[in-house]
Amino acid sequence: MPDLLIELFSEEIPARMQARAADDLKKLVTNGLVDAGLTYASAAAFSTPRRLTLTIEGMLDASPSLTEERKGPKADAPEKAIEGFLRGAGLTRDQLEERDTPKGKILFAMINKPGRPAAEIVAEVLETTIRTFPWPKSMRWGTGTLRWVRPLHSILCILSAEDGAQVVPLTVDGITAGDTTRGHRFMAPDTITVSSFEDYSAKLKRAFVVLDPAERRDTIWNDATNMAFANGLEVVEDAGLLAEVAGLVEYPVVLMGQIGEDFLGLPPEVLQTSMKEHQKFFSVRNPKTGRIERFVTVANRTTADDGATILAGNEKVLSARLSDAKFFWENDLRIAQSDAGMQTWVDRLSNVTFHNKLGTQAELISRMEALAGELAPMVKADADEARAAARFAKADLSSEMVYQFPELQGLMGSYYAKAAGKSDAIAAAVQDHYAPLGPSDDVPTAPVSIAVALAEKIDKLTGFWAIDEKPTGSKDPFALRRAALGVIRILVENDVSLNLSVALYSGLKLNGVEFGDANDEQDFTNLDIKVNLLSFLHDRLKVYLKDQGVRHDIIDACIAMEGNDDLTLLVKRAKALSETLKTDDGENLIQGFKRANNILSQAEDADGVEYSFGADIKFAETEEERALFAALDTAEAQIKPAMGAQDFGTAMSAMASLRGPIDAFFDAVQVNSDNATIRRNRLNLLSRIRTICSSVADLTKIDG
Numbered sequence: 235m236p237d238l239l240i241e242l243f244s245e246e247i248p249a250r251m252q253a254r255a256a257d258d259l260k261k262l263v264t265n266g267l268v269d270a271g272l273t274y275a276s277a278a279a280f281s282t283p284r285r286l287t288l289t290i291e292g293m294l295d296a297s298p299s300l301t302e303e304r305k306g307p308k309a310d311a312p313e314k315a316i317e318g319f320l321r322g323a324g325l326t327r328d329q330l331e332e333r334d335t336p337k338g339k340i341l342f343a344m345i346n347k348p349g350r351p352a353a354e355i356v357a358e359v360l361e362t363t364i365r366t367f368p369w370p371k372s373m374r375w376g377t378g379t380l381r382w383v384r385p386l387h388s389i390l391c392i393l394s395a396e397d398g399a400q401v402v403p404l405t406v407d408g409i410t411a412g413d414t415t416r417g418h419r420f421m422a423p424d425t426i427t428v429s430s431f432e433d434y435s436a437k438l439k440r441a442f443v444v445l446d447p448a449e450r451r452d453t454i455w456n457d458a459t460n461m462a463f464a465n466g467l468e469v470v471e472d473a474g475l476l477a478e479v480a481g482l483v484e485y486p487v488v489l490m491g492q493i494g495e496d497f498l499g500l501p502p503e504v505l506q507t508s509m510k511e512h513q514k515f516f517s518v519r520n521p522k523t524g525r526i527e528r529f530v531t532v533a534n535r536t537t538a539d540d541g542a543t544i545l546a547g548n549e550k551v552l553s554a555r556l557s558d559a560k561f562f563w564e565n566d567l568r569i570a571q572s573d574a575g576m577q578t579w580v581d582r583l584s585n586v587t588f589h590n591k592l593g594t595q596a597e598l599i600s601r602m603e604a605l606a607g608e609l610a611p612m613v614k615a616d617a618d619e620a621r622a623a624a625r626f627a628k629a630d631l632s633s634e635m636v637y638q639f640p641e642l643q644g645l646m647g648s649y650y651a652k653a654a655g656k657s658d659a660i661a662a663a664v665q666d667h668y669a670p671l672g673p674s675d676d677v678p679t680a681p682v683s684i685a686v687a688l689a690e691k692i693d694k695l696t697g698f699w700a701i702d703e704k705p706t707g708s709k710d711p712f713a714l715r716r717a718a719l720g721v722i723r724i725l726v727e728n729d730v731s732l733n734l735s736v737a738l739y740s741g742l743k744l745n746g747v748e749f750g751d752a753n754d755e756q757d758f759t760n761l762d763i764k765v766n767l768l769s770f771l772h773d774r775l776k777v778y779l780k781d782q783g784v785r786h787d788i789i790d791a792c793i794a795m796e797g798n799d800d801l802t803l804l805v806k807r808a809k810a811l812s813e814t815l816k817t818d819d820g821e822n823l824i825q826g827f828k829r830a831n832n833i834l835s836q837a838e839d840a841d842g843v844e845y846s847f848g849a850d851i852k853f854a855e856t857e858e859e860r861a862l863f864a865a866l867d868t869a870e871a872q873i874k875p876a877m878g879a880q881d882f883g884t885a886m887s888a889m890a891s892l893r894g895p896i897d898a899f900f901d902a903v904q905v906n907s908d909n910a911t912i913r914r915n916r917l918n919l920l921s922r923i924r925t926i927c928s929s930v931a932d933l934t935k936i937d938g
Contacts (some may be wrong), residue, residue: 235275236393236400238290238356239431242364242413243286245384246474249481251370252281252447252739255383259286267358271297272352276791280445284419284485287445290430296349306330306341316341353393356881357404357411359536362392365404380407394430417441418485420535431477440486440534450480457488458530462518465490469530470506481515483534489541490518491529491549495554500563501649503528507639508559508802513552513855513895519536560632569633570650579632580625586632591701598693599628600746606689608740612732613688615681623663623686626651630664659701662689670720677724687724688737689718697739699767718774726778726805734799738767770797774825775801784812789936803880810882811931819893824898827933830920833905837917844923848919853911858902859919873929882930889930896923 240263247255260279267274267290275292309332314458320327323343331342373380380386382705391402391411405412414900415434416424421442426650428434435445444450455469455476462469480486497505502519505526509515518528533544536680569578583595588676598885606624610617630636630647648665652658663686666678678687694717705714725732742763776789792798792808838844849864904919905936909911927933 235292235643236290236295236395236433237429238352239390239392239394240275240288240360240390241390241434242286242386243284243388243390243415244382244386247281247283247383249478250623252283252286252481253287253477255369256281256288259363262363262367263288263359263375264290267355267363267761270359271300271349272355281442281447281481282445282450283482284484285415285445285571287434291351291431292582293393296351296876297355300347301815302344302345302347304343306343308337309339309341309701311341319343324596331356343661350549353400354389355449356393356402360389360402360404360411361406362510364389373916376792378407381411388412388415389909390428390434392429399429403459412635416536418443421485425570429778441466444485447477450483450486451476454480454486454488454532457486458516458892461488461490461530462528463519463527466520466769467518467528467861468521470519472510472516472525474511475514475516478518479532482514483532485534486531486535487529487536487541489545489548490812491515491531491545491552493526493528494556497560498525500556500559501646503642504559504563504635504639508555510554511639513548513553515548515552515666520625521692558638559635560889566630566633566635566646566650566733569654575654576629576647576650576872577625579629582632583628589697589701592697595631599625601693601697601741602627602686602689603736604744605693605740609688609692609732609737610682610685612651612737613681613684613728613730614723615685615803619659619682620663620685620689621659623660623667623682624689624691625862626656627664627667627686628688640872663797670723671716673719677727679728684694684724684728684730688732691720691724692737692741695721695739695767695770695885696747698720698916699763700745700747704770714770715774720776721771722775722778722801723799724933729802731800731802734756734768734801735764736770738764771801775804779805779808783938784808787935788812788815788931791933791935794935806880810886813883814886814890815936817890819890822897823890823893823927824933824936826900827923827927830896830923831934834917834920834924845914845917845921847918847921849915849922853915855900855912859896859916862895862899864921865892866919866926870922873926877929889927892923892927929932 242259256279260277264274264277272294274290274294277288279685280287304323306323306794307315316327319341320330322704323345325343325345329343331344332339333342349546364382364386367382369381369828372383373385374381375385381783386409389404389406389409389411389642390413392401392413393405393869399413401413413429414427415438416423417426417438418441422443426441427701428437438445439748446454458469460563483725488625493505502517502525506517509529513529513531516530517526519525519529520527531545533541537543553853568574572578580596580599583599586594586597587593587597606618606620609615610620627647629646630643630707633646633650635646636643644665644667648661651661653665659680659682662680663678666683667686667690669675669679669687678684679815695714696714698712698714703712724730734906746762772789780786781790788811789808792804792811795807798804814826821828834845849858854860869892873885875887876882876885904917905913905916907916932936
């Protein structure tokens, strides 16, 4: 069985595209080979800035011969129908087989498909792959028609076996496949002839090309961390930057450079962002002071002076970049520390549009300030500090530093707030008010930060709901789903109990929604817009809890209960119910409850009355009835105070304890007795089951 080696050699492929391109090459080629009948033992793909490589081991040397049976028309079908079948099968009339079937005599064709050599199939599959390769962006060059991410220079395609290597005959847009490649652009640019993947990878390594991106990443990280450790420093971890840099070099050479003394006073985040975004440098931190003091760069070659010239050039460029950052920082500090302070930036935001239907950034800030003040008592925050933090939360959008580095918004605002003499609580809220931006981000935990972060997200939700700009399908241009998840996570993960109806009402009013005469939060519960928005939050809550193993029907059973606008209590109830239903008692109780509810509902429909009171133990005829009366009394005595204390675990356990008495009751008792008094008493007893269980959750919504 031969092995296949493919290399597509081009000008530099953008680092962000390499991993996906290697996966696409592997998928397209292997799928094409298998579809053509060539199976294989294993396949692996690699990428460097200048090449995509695929190695396939243990491939068949030819596709198997196949015989296909094709059913045709009836033997007495019109001649034209038979002729059409013959053309499709590529046979003559005497080559057809006539068989008796329940539908009469039918013509069958046995079509033999001989196997094809591997080289022929590989050539077809690879040409199709190259011509249809799914690059995010591609280009044409010269006079050819081929599109590739960068000009494609050569194709290496060989089948290797014990008796030697065979070049696959293939030409794509004037590029003929061969058995040669090239090494490092500068240190080993000559042509290399290879005979197998092992020969290829070994010769590339000697030619200063590290083929495996994982090996390049490990080399960079190990050399960088060892170099920093030797100087009593540590490299700031950045997996994204590491992957990107590994895609920029074929032979990584790690160098550590100095940051000028003039720039060491800049905030570490500014240094880190500037070096990462503009130079692709790793930041090196002093663990004792937290300052960024050096940088690590990765060259693509060795030099006679051990990288001194490269470092000198990088340090010169970095100095120019950081000079700009220092100017922005010092100029911003002067404004923050002036008499007008950060209000200067807030005033400028009156000329910056937030949304053409929702006003300017300054108007957004005004709404956030009012909403944060209302939310503050609910989350045990100081209202004055919450309003102040909201007022200055977005001020840094007008600063020069954030204009240059938008990803630092919020963070720079916290520095400026401290420089302006604001409290630590206000500075922290300014930094955290955007959080969480992603599912793995930490949520704000300080009360003032919670108030401002909630205000920012609730204003966004209510504002876009007010102008009817809701998410549709997969489209969510204003990130409202993320805002809703942020509200959920902030409340639940901080164990904050908050009436969302009140908060949403305030947000909608601040965004100009008119409620007519129903202008208080009590009447707000009847408004469709509240139901719609709260339903949206409940849908996001289902996604959030599903990731934690809580089923949708369990959440629905809890959402149906009163108080569903307190998401923290809703989550506690849902998790308690979920744990209860994982037990045998809990699971079987659902069946008993549904049986009781079905019998009761059918009787109420048939009789036209509601059996909701009057069950009396004196009419009980069996021990099972009396035991159920006692069990219901005990459960009710436990559930009522537990629900009042929001102790859902105790309430659920008490409810689950009814499983045994309910099962025994149905095994021993006929509810629809011939005695009307006994029947009515037993139906009222079932009503007690429904009432007590329904006080915990709406069990009718539970599946099963």
